Amino acid sequence: MRFLSIEYLCLLGLVALSIRISPPRWRSAILLIASYLFYCTWNSWMAVALFAATVLCFLTALRLERMRDKNTASLFTCFVVSTLVVVLMFFKIRPLFCTTCNFIIPLGLSYYTFRLISYVVDVYWAKYRASENFTDFAAYVAFFPQMIAGPIQRESSFLPQLRESAVQGGTIEGPMRMALGFAKKSIVADNLGLFVGWGYGHLHSGSLLPALVAIVLYPVQLYMDFSGLVDIAIGSGLILGIDAPENFNAPFSAKSITEFWRRWHMTLTGWLRDYVFMPLRMLTRDWGETGLALSLTANMLLIALWHGISLGFVVYGLFHSLFLITETLTASRRKSFYAANLLADKGSAILGPFYVFSVVAVGSVFFRAPSLTAAAQTFSSLGSGIRSIGKDFWSLLAPPNHHAWVAFPAVVLLTIADACRRRFGFRLPALAPRYVRWSAYSGVAAMWILIAFMLMATEKGADPFVYALF
Amino acid sequence: MRFFRDLIAAFATVIVVLVLFEVGLRLAGVRYESSFYESDPVLYMALRPRAEGWEIKEGENFVRINSWGMRDEERSLVPAPGTLRVALLGDSMVAAEEVPLDKTMAKVLESKLSGHLGSPSAPVEVLNFGVGGFTLAQEYLMLENRVWQFRPDIVVLFLSPSSVPSCSKRLYPGNFPFFVVSNGDLVPDPATHPPAGSSPEARHEHALLGNLMNQIRLFQLVRKATQDGIPREIAQLSGSRRRTRNTNILNMWLHPPASPEQANAWQVADRILGLMAEGARDHGAEFWLSAIGPEVQDNPNATAREAFLQKERIKTFDYAENRLQSIANVHGIGFIALEHPLLEYAEHNHVSLRGFFNTRPNYGHWNENGNNAAATIVADKLIEYHSHSEPSVRAAHKLEHVRTNDGS
Numbered sequence: 001m002r003f004l005s006i007e008y009l010c011l012l013g014l015v016a017l018s019i020r021i022s023p024p025r026w027r028s029a030i031l032l033i034a035s036y037l038f039y040c041t042w043n044s045w046m047a048v049a050l051f052a053a054t055v056l057c058f059l060t061a062l063r064l065e066r067m068r069d070k071n072t073a074s075l076f077t078c079f080v081v082s083t084l085v086v087v088l089m090f091f092k093i094r095p096l097f098c099t100t101c102n103f104i105i106p107l108g109l110s111y112y113t114f115r116l117i118s119y120v121v122d123v124y125w126a127k128y129r130a131s132e133n134f135t136d137f138a139a140y141v142a143f144f145p146q147m148i149a150g151p152i153q154r155e156s157s158f159l160p161q162l163r164e165s166a167v168q169g170g171t172i173e174g175p176m177r178m179a180l181g182f183a184k185k186s187i188v189a190d191n192l193g194l195f196v197g198w199g200y201g202h203l204h205s206g207s208l209l210p211a212l213v214a215i216v217l218y219p220v221q222l223y224m225d226f227s228g229l230v231d232i233a234i235g236s237g238l239i240l241g242i243d244a245p246e247n248f249n250a251p252f253s254a255k256s257i258t259e260f261w262r263r264w265h266m267t268l269t270g271w272l273r274d275y276v277f278m279p280l281r282m283l284t285r286d287w288g289e290t291g292l293a294l295s296l297t298a299n300m301l302l303i304a305l306w307h308g309i310s311l312g313f314v315v316y317g318l319f320h321s322l323f324l325i326t327e328t329l330t331a332s333r334r335k336s337f338y339a340a341n342l343l344a345d346k347g348s349a350i351l352g353p354f355y356v357f358s359v360v361a362v363g364s365v366f367f368r369a370p371s372l373t374a375a376a377q378t379f380s381s382l383g384s385g386i387r388s389i390g391k392d393f394w395s396l397l398a399p400p401n402h403h404a405w406v407a408f409p410a411v412v413l414l415t416i417a418d419a420c421r422r423r424f425g426f427r428l429p430a431l432a433p434r435y436v437r438w439s440a441y442s443g444v445a446a447m448w449i450l451i452a453f454m455l456m457a458t459e460k461g462a463d464p465f466v467y468a469l470f
Numbered sequence: 471m472r473f474f475r476d477l478i479a480a481f482a483t484v485i486v487v488l489v490l491f492e493v494g495l496r497l498a499g500v501r502y503e504s505s506f507y508e509s510d511p512v513l514y515m516a517l518r519p520r521a522e523g524w525e526i527k528e529g530e531n532f533v534r535i536n537s538w539g540m541r542d543e544e545r546s547l548v549p550a551p552g553t554l555r556v557a558l559l560g561d562s563m564v565a566a567e568e569v570p571l572d573k574t575m576a577k578v579l580e581s582k583l584s585g586h587l588g589s590p591s592a593p594v595e596v597l598n599f600g601v602g603g604f605t606l607a608q609e610y611l612m613l614e615n616r617v618w619q620f621r622p623d624i625v626v627l628f629l630s631p632s633s634v635p636s637c638s639k640r641l642y643p644g645n646f647p648f649f650v651v652s653n654g655d656l657v658p659d660p661a662t663h664p665p666a667g668s669s670p671e672a673r674h675e676h677a678l679l680g681n682l683m684n685q686i687r688l689f690q691l692v693r694k695a696t697q698d699g700i701p702r703e704i705a706q707l708s709g710s711r712r713r714t715r716n717t718n719i720l721n722m723w724l725h726p727p728a729s730p731e732q733a734n735a736w737q738v739a740d741r742i743l744g745l746m747a748e749g750a751r752d753h754g755a756e757f758w759l760s761a762i763g764p765e766v767q768d769n770p771n772a773t774a775r776e777a778f779l780q781k782e783r784i785k786t787f788d789y790a791e792n793r794l795q796s797i798a799n800v801h802g803i804g805f806i807a808l809e810h811p812l813l814e815y816a817e818h819n820h821v822s823l824r825g826f827f828n829t830r831p832n833y834g835h836w837n838e839n840g841n842n843a844a845a846t847i848v849a850d851k852l853i854e855y856h857s858h859s860e861p862s863v864r865a866a867h868k869l870e871h872v873r874t875n876d877g878s
Contacts, residue, residue, distance in 0.1 A: 006699075187498060399530065399827040403499025410498075435476040439483040446487040453691050456699025457502060 001041040003148060003232050004182065006455050009448075011038060012145075016239045020167055028139040028162045031240065035142035039107060046106040053087075054141045056080065057116040061123040061130035077124040081117050088113045093309050108147035110306060114271055115141055119155045121275060128156050136162050145236035149229045151247040151267040158242065167241030174238035175444045176426035181231025182451055184414055189225035191407035192217050198396055200369070203381045205395070206388040211381035213396065219357065219364045220411060223251065226265070227418075250419070255352025257323040257359055258331075261303075268306070272299055289329055296328060297321040307367070312375060316366040323359055488688060495687040501526045502690035505680045506535055506567070506602075509668035512615050513608050514647050517541060517565075517601055518677055523684035525567040528834045529826035533567045538616075541565045542576065542598040549621055552592035556583065556852075557599055557617045559609045560628030563762050564600025566841055568826065573838045574598065578845035586853045597622065605636030607647045610742045618753050625750055626758040626806070626848065627743075629794060631723040637742065638735035641718045649738055656741040723764060723790040724782055740797050747801040759798045760806040760848065761791045767809050768823050768840070769832040770816040806851045808844060815843040 001007045015034040019027050039047040060080045067073040091105050119137075122128040131137040140158045199214030230247040237244045247267050254260040261269050277299040284291030297318070304317025338345035369375035397405070428440055504523020510516040522534040536544050549555050558564050558576050566574035576598035588594035597620055599612055609627060617625065635641040639648045639659065648659035667676060683689040718732075727733040743759065750757035766778045767787045779785065791809060798805040816823050816839075823840030825831035836844065 402530075406498045434472075435479040438476050438480040442480040443483040443487050446484045447491075450487070450491050450688070450691070453695040453699070456695035456702075457691055458699075 001038055003229065004185065004455060006452060007041070008038075009452055009455070012236055012239060016170075019240060024163075024165050027167075027241070028133070028136045031143060031162075032135055032139040035139065035144040035147070038144035039142060039147065042107045043104055046104065049106055050112060050142060051138070053084065053112070053116060054138045055134075056083075057120050057141075058131070058134055058137050060120055062132070064120070064123050065130045073124060077120060080120055084113050084117055092305075096309055111147060111150050111152055112141050114152045114268075115155070118152075118271060118275060122155065131155070131159060143237070143242065145233045145240065145242075146244065149226065149233060151230055151233065151244050152271050153242075153244050153267070157245065161242050164241070170238035170241060172428050172440050172444055173426040174235045174240075175448055177235030177238060177421070178232050179235075179444075179447055179451065180414070180417060180421065181228040181233075181235060183410070184224045184228030184231065186454075187410040188407045188414060189221050189228060191404035191410075192221035192224065194401045194404045195396065195407075196221055196368070198401055200374075200378070202392065202395065203377055205392050206384055207386055207392045208382050208384045209386075209389050209392040209396065211378050211384070214368070214378060215361050215365055215382075218368050219252075219360045222364065222367075223248070223264075224411070224414070249422070252357055252360075253353055254356050255349060256327050257320060257356060258327045260356050260360065261320070261324070265303075269303065272302055276302055292328060293325045296324050300324060311372050312366045312369060315372065315375075316363055319363045319366065320359075492686065492688050495691070500687065501530070502687065502694045503527060504533070504684040504690065505693075506533060508673050508676055508680070509665045510673075511664045511668040512647075513601075513611050514645060514664055514668075515601070515603065515608070518680055521677075521680060521684065526828075528568040528829050529837065530828070531568055531570055534571070540598055541567060541571075541574070541600060543571065545595065545597055545620065547619060549595065550593070554583070554587055554592060554594045554624070555620060555622040556580075556594065556596045556624040556626065557613075557620065557622035558596060558626050558628065559613060559617065560600040560762075561604045561609075561630050561632070562600065562602035563630055563835060564598060564628050565602050566598075566600065566836065567602060568835045569838050569841055573841055575836070575841040575845045575848070576600075578842050579849050582845060582849035583852060586849075587856050600628070605642065605646045606633045606739055606742050607637065607649055609633075610649075610746055611647060613746055613749060618749070621753075622755055624756045624758065624852065625746075626760060627746065628760050628762055628808075630762045631719045631764050631790070634735050634739045634790065635718045635722050635732075636735075637738035638731055640731050641722075641735055649742060651734075651737060651741065656738065656745065720764060720782075724784055724787065725789060736793070740800075743797055743803065744801045747803045751802075756804060758804040758806055758852075759794060760808045761794050762844075763787055763791065763809045765824050765833055768812040768816055770813070770820070770822065771832065774832070804851075804855070806848055808847055811847045812840075812843055815846070 001011070011034060015030060018030050022030060036047055036051075039050060057080065060076065064073050064076060067076065088109060091109055119128075119141075123130045131140075136159055137155075139162065140153075140155055143153075143158070146153060195213050196218045199210040199212075199217070202210040203214075227248045234244045234246070245267055247265055249263040249266065251260050251263040254263050277295055280295040280298055281292070284295055287294070300321035301314065301317040304313040304320070307313050307316075338348065365375045365378050366372070369378055428437060432440075501524045503526055504521070506517055506521045506523065507515055508518040508521075517535045517539045519535060519537045519539045522532070525531045525533050533541065536542050538545060556579070558579075564575065566576070571577060576596045580594055580596035583594040583596065597617075599617055601608070601612070604612070606629065613625065613627075632642065636646065637649070639646075639662070645665050646662070647664075648662050649656050650659045651657075667673070683693060721728065722732055722735065727736055747757050764787075766775055769775055779787070787809065791807065795805045795807070797803075812823060815821075819839070821839045822831045823836055823843055825833050826837055
């Protein structure tokens, strides 16, 4: 079952209705059944694996709480976490050894593995009490809107929401957030994807245009695709009464790569910071700047390799860690320099986003290109000159790309809409007059009926989400 | 009072959402198929006069139907003196809604024939009577009821793989006119009736609604979702597969009849072609027949063709074309062999004759190359045949024929 499908909307609507008309104590059971139903539409056997991992971690956490011996608890935690990591690694590495094998990767494996690891470790660190209600815990692990691409929500923010007496709001905010995601994906990401595909397919055309288009537009496509996917996940969660953490915070407005990574895929970077970087930093704290650089590199490499095991991702991770290390090690000197030079400070605030976008765009070539050779080819095409640029330009706008230009105004409009959402939210004021409420409900209903029609009218369905592959 | 005010506010919001969607769809270039058809008491289905809209399934093309219900420019009923009129009959391959009007086989043929058979005083007009989804019986009815009033000198009928199976209700189920052989005569099947909505009032209403739908994207969206999307979703949920007529169509094109029903379809097709030839003789027009094969037949990819032949356990694609040529010979109909020259054209020019930017290559209807190639082949044949006769002689011959028929 895909996110952008009628089946998904029907399931979501049915579950939202069920949890609103049933007693609160049934909520987690309904979410659990719906989540496993969603999972089984992909693969029933993998649902069994998910259930087994859930049972293992649930029992582990209960056992950890009762353990008196710290060493045994530590060993026990290590064993369970290692098992989860090995399973995750097995599925990530397997394509390297068998490129022709057609095997199934469990849906959302990384996301639920991260959730399970953080739960076990948090209980071990005594940050959080083990859940005694298996249904609640299983519903948290398998929560279907977050299964495809997160966000990676911690148990401490999810489980209390299940226990609230009534589902709070979400009737306007949820559908609006989903619509925003749908627009990002179908109007911007899919259309920019056409241009990027054209760019990578025409690298030998003789001008720099294809390489330029591929390099510049891919980060925007990726952001719109991924943040659209997350908007749909968060919106779905809101409809079901679950408020999920944000995953993006205008990443291209960042003024440094360090800030960029605080704004991009925030739940993954936050998770890695808590469970990888901080422990590593503690281990290497005596090594000074070298230890910091090592921790940053390891953390960045993990982020990169999470997407897949390939040389391209290794270079992508190293490339970003280079900037992260440089920025971190020069932070205090830059701070004092900018404090003394106000003009330079203002200049860096303006130029910062351009610098960030350029670095991200160059780095994303290693992310997108199928091999290092292809990445090198992309960069070398930048030196092709402008001899046939006119011909290439018309080829860029020829069918099937002839309507894709709409992505450019849409990027602007959706970025404004997203900024408004962050600032004001889509929530209706609690005491809004009746005509405002009726107008909002009827407008949202009309919008979603039309989106449902659009999904039904599309024979091939929407293009798959880029991040759904990871 | 407040209740109505609130209700109006909600209604106005819905209207705003609808308008925004319509504008958004237009700006984004999102298009859905337009409706070009209407019910017809004789043909059962015909192109709706003056309908216009987009064809987007294969390629993306704006289609305009003329006031006579033809995928053609406006034509006068009576040709100017000395005009050589050619009428093309066939299904969607002839209608060519996938390509711009000036790239259709009919228009390219008109321009090619004009250079050789026409002159400023004796122009050539090629009238396109092709209608998507037409069966052989419908083409016959079209010839009898609509084509002759345009006084064509030459009629070219293009048959496609579905033409012969469409002569049998069992092989080609659907609401089409059918003919049966009864006591040695070919008569309309008494069990078939024109579709509901073919009365003039219903057609008028349908035309108004259809034209409105073709103008408004939201209507097209709703129609597409309800006509295609909902049945598809239900089929997916129930795991059922759509039944197609493809098996019969391909089998009958490639193999001799394998059942009495298939043999009967060939017999009916033979009789219909005989009637058409007879009608052409009565109207003093030449009648030509041509056959358009399945897409694999003109696929320039030799491996794909070979694999298909092996799968079908046949040596050539020629069964239907040969049989149709024999039928044409029996009825004194000229035959234009199309498929071998088409393949030669594709191979020689290294082009795909079918396929568009939004479809697989070598799949579906003819693209501009295909239309151009077909027009070239047909034009060559007609020019070769007519190169000995002068336009003035043809005009005089036709005038004499019309006078004889009118009794004047």
